[in-house]
Amino acid sequence: MTVSTSAPGARAARRPRLAAAVVEDLVNAIVTEIYPPGSALPPENVLCDMYAVSRTVVREATTALTEKGLVVSQQGRGTIIQDPSSWNLLDPMILSALFRREDGLSYLDNLSEIRASLEASMAAKAARNITPEAAAQLGRQMEKLEGLISTPAGYVHEDVNFHDIIMRLSGDRLSKAIIDSIQSKAVKTYGYSGRLNVEHVQATHEAHKRVYDAIVAGDAENAAKAMREHIETSWRKRRPTS
Numbered sequence: 001m002t003v004s005t006s007a008p009g010a011r012a013a014r015r016p017r018l019a020a021a022v023v024e025d026l027v028n029a030i031v032t033e034i035y036p037p038g039s040a041l042p043p044e045n046v047l048c049d050m051y052a053v054s055r056t057v058v059r060e061a062t063t064a065l066t067e068k069g070l071v072v073s074q075q076g077r078g079t080i081i082q083d084p085s086s087w088n089l090l091d092p093m094i095l096s097a098l099f100r101r102e103d104g105l106s107y108l109d110n111l112s113e114i115r116a117s118l119e120a121s122m123a124a125k126a127a128r129n130i131t132p133e134a135a136a137q138l139g140r141q142m143e144k145l146e147g148l149i150s151t152p153a154g155y156v157h158e159d160v161n162f163h164d165i166i167m168r169l170s171g172d173r174l175s176k177a178i179i180d181s182i183q184s185k186a187v188k189t190y191g192y193s194g195r196l197n198v199e200h201v202q203a204t205h206e207a208h209k210r211v212y213d214a215i216v217a218g219d220a221e222n223a224a225k226a227m228r229e230h231i232e233t234s235w236r237k238r239r240p241t242s
Contacts, residue, residue, distance in 0.1 A: 022051050022061040024093055030070050030081055031097035041071065041079040068094060090178070095185040099192070105240060108192050111182055112235040116228045118179055119163065122170035123211060123227035124220035134169050135216040141165055142212050149205055152196035160187075162208060166215065166227075192238075200237060207233065 029035050042050065047058045062079055065071045069086040071079045087094055098107045126134075141162050148155040167176040186192040207230035214223035 018051075018053050018057045019060040019064065022047075022053060022057060023064045025051070026061060026065060027068065027070065027093040028097045028100070030065070031087075031094055032101050035081050037081050037083045039081050040077060041081070043078060070094070090181055092181070092185055095182060099186060099189045104189070108186060108189070109235075109239075111186050111192070112231060114182065115179060116231040118172075118175040119167070119231060120224040120228040122167050122172050122175055123215060124224040125170035125172055126166045127215045127218050127220040127223040129169055129171060130215055130218050138162075138165055138169070138212055138215065142208065145205060145208060149201050150198060152198060152201050155201045155204075156196060159204065159208075166211070169215075195238070200234075203237070204230075204234060 026035075026041070035041060041047065041062075044055055044058050044062075047053075047061075048055055051058070062071065062073075065079075066073070068091050069088045070082055072082055072086075074080050089095065089098070098104060101107070141158065145155060145158050145162060148158055164176075167179065170176070207226070210226040211223060211230060214226050
């Protein structure tokens with residue numbers, strides 16, 4: 001039996017995907033200031049024509065934009081773009097768009113600062129919480145990284161796992177959630193990941209050793225210092241020049 005695409009169930013299944021696509025496009029347009037703060041989105045009927053969707057889809061999309069803090073409905077003016085101070089900067093779509101802006105590098109700089117601060121604190125907590133089992137787990141990850149130094153792409157993947165183990169050992173779930181949320185979008189940006197090479201990986205591994213040694217020794221102060229230096233130095237090396 002063939003299900004008609006015009007059936008109510010099929011329309012309901014398609015609608016969320018349509019609305020999400022409209023939302024993503026409008027988020028990008030707002031954050032990159034195609035529609036600058038204080039301006040109005042095109043009227044509902046114009047948006048319907050632009051995206052070839054129904055008024056229901058446009059209204060669902062507008063509701064989503066409102067929930068993200070991007071727009072507000074004003075009587076007689078329409079749907080107005082909010083000042084960036086009202087935006088939910090931890091929203092995944094907004095974050096992705098921020099990193100694509102002309103000034104996106106400044107947001108990547110800010111991300112590195114946030115990582116350095118939060119992960120330094122978590123490294124110290126991991127050192128205070130270290131157990132023989134945790135030390136063994138971290139040691140196994142270091143061995144895995146050692147074997148991947150000549151394979152930068154593979155090393156980077158396990159590098160993420162190394163940091164993840166430390167964050168989990170810290171017990172600081174809120175800081176981990178913040179970093180995971182922000183970094184998951186940044187890593188898809190070439191400006192953040194940079195160009196992989198063995199020389200950079202070797203330097204990174206030496207930095208990881210210093211972090212590892214301090215944590216397994218239960219040295220919270222040096223664990224924090226080593227983690228901060230690792231993140232800041234790594235970003236300076238791979239940061240785009242412009």
